[in-house]
Amino acid sequence: MSQFPYQFQSYQFASPQAGPRLLISGAVHGDETCGTQAIRRIIQEFDSGQLLLKRGLVTFVPVANAKAYAQQSRFGDRNLNRCLQPTTEVQEFEDAVANWLCPLMAQHEILLDLHSFRDAGQAFAMMGPEDNQGTIEPFTQAREEEDFALCLGVQRYVDGWLGTYSRWLSTHGKSDQWKFGVGTTEYMRSVGGRALTLECGSHLDPHAPEVAYRAIRNALHHYDLLDFAQATDLAAARAQAEMLSLYHVVDRLHENDEFSRDWRSFDALKAGDQIGTRADGSAVLAEIDGYIVFPDTHAQVGTEWFYLARRTERLQRKA
Template identity: 50%
Template structure:
């Protein structure tokens, strides 16, 4: 895999590809490489662009915009982020402080100009693909939403069997816990830090899913991403591609808590993978002082990060949707 050199970034632009049909319809945005080391979406978008240019995927209704590399600095460096994580604290900045702020000033209006977002990612530990959705319909203050039915329909058509919900409110609970504990100022205690591309899209009246296509180096990840793009185009009626029926009963899990790493000496009990099942009382890890960290109920370990920094998310805990 090759990446452009950092010097190639001096032009300071974001490359997008838009196809606008002559008939009105939904406006879809597809993002790859929001994190620079997650390139399955980039490769899949490149394949789809070639198919569109060859007339193999006609765009007959609405608009589709594809962004192969959403964070060109992180992509050029071959790492998750450039100056910071683009998929956190997503909002326009009047006085941008870093590269990701400047990208957000271009990306946020792009999100606002579309109705639906498909954001393509991958993850660092082995595991099967899954798709993340937002909250159920609600009129609360954190993430009010009214398009949960459409979002779940999109999620189940992307391909994976497992659907995960509850990101932002669980993240906000972690923020509250850090703030009440008066943790170090270096720790993130701003609830908006949990807002990324999909949360921003929902806040502007659209709906969105994050597709985690598999482990970073999984050779099947590109095929997973390409299938999801094609199925999204078919579902929205943007292209007359055949629509594959979704799996009848997806496995919907809800994040319910986040546990931070409190000390560099905190250790997991074993090498966890996302969605490993645990029984109530089962040992998940041990704090540096010997305190056991156990599963509060039957559930699942999600996003385990043995390399998490002090005060950062160590793992999430999920349960099946009731």
């Protein structure tokens, strides 16, 4: 029997007319199934003739991580959305996934990766950086990626992931390990594409599959891949957007470090608000107005306890 008794599946629809090459993926984390449900619904609509590709190519990956999906767990052997890159040393199942998924991404121009999150909350899109020539995540397609994000049907957008993660690593003397923060979207940008992660709602939210389905349809319309037009008013979407940027990570330093309340991602903070208490009794306070993101009550000592984000005018100033 194979070391990994699973198989990879993708579904591709191609038009005789040239056009954009779009990849849509689900279940990078196996317990995040809203994208899988939405993708299978769209595939059925193409198969039945309800949808017809006008131009270009679209590839669907309903389940990126088959082992994690079969286990109904976040990981198979490890987090697929960290240190994502092809490898000649296949030791864990996610290594095999990377060797299949990364070349598939490189064959496309655009990626929409569908996820969900643990706690209750509204859907949001994770975006890449603004255009830059830096060493961590150089990019030249920020405006195109912003327009893509604005078409998805959500109102909250977040950037700053890889830069913030890299700065956190540098405080631990690991600045050369920033590639550990590379997931699907970061890899897609590294091979010349544009990419978005859409967090469609909580794992158990019955509306999350509809958020994912609507986003797929909107993406197909945005890139003019379907026979009928349905343009998004991008100016209106920009005006309504809530743009946040991650800027800082706070570590859990001791097992007795505790939050002051049951925080959820995007809970608002005012300068001086107490976020938690260290084991020695000292308070952890918000230095500026902002938001807490990805709070982890069960964080291991020496790892990320929570992220901080602040509101920016990135989308509005581009209008």
